[in-house]
Structures are given as structure tokens and as C-alpha cells.
Amino acid sequence: MRLRGQIRNGKIVLExxxxxxxxxxxxxxxxxxxxxxxRSDKVQFPLFHSKNPGSLDLSNQRIAEIxxxxxxxxxx
Numbered sequence: 001m002r003l004r005g006q007i008r009n010g011k012i013v014l015e016x017x018x019x020x021x022x023x024x025x026x027x028x029x030x031x032x033x034x035x036x037x038x039r040s041d042k043v044q045f046p047l048f049h050s051k052n053p054g055s056l057d058l059s060n061q062r063i064a065e066i067x068x069x070x071x072x073x074x075x076x
Contacts, residue, residue, distance in 0.1 A: 005014040012028065020026065047063065050056055 003014050003018050003020075005012050007013075014020075046053055047058070056062075
């Protein structure tokens with residue numbers, strides 16, 4: 001017998017109303033997800049271009065400041 005299902009809250013939930021008897025032995029095979037292709041939200045490196053890569057001290061705070069400055073200058 002072959003049944004389909006999905007993981008929900010960490011448990012396997014079978015499609016339809018299939019019920020397996022308590023103690024039934026099963027084999028679970030995870031299907032590979034389809035490739036997402038070219039997504040526009042991928043991060044490109046370097047985040048900030050510089051004549052001397054690696055010379056900027058980029059803390060999370062500094063990155064936020066740079067991004068905010070770019071947004072303000074772009075009129076967003």
C-alpha cells in the first residue's frame with residue numbers, strides 16, 4: 001500500500017481518511033522539493049562593494065545604517 005501525506009506540527013498527516021492500525025510498521029521516504037529556479041530574493045555578495053574588500057567593519061548595526069542611507073537616497 002502506498003499513501004501520501006505531509007508533515008504538520010512535526011507529525012505525518014496522511015491525505016484523505018487513511019488510518020493505519022496501531023503498531024503498523026511503515027517506511028517513510030522524503031520526496032525532494034522541486035528546484036526553486038532563479039529567485040530574486042537571493043543575497044548577492046559582497047553586500048557592499050569596496051575598493052578594499054574585507055576592510056569595512058560591518059556589524060549588524062552598521063549594515064542597517066548603510067541600508068537605511070541607501071533607501072533614503074533612493075527616495076523610498
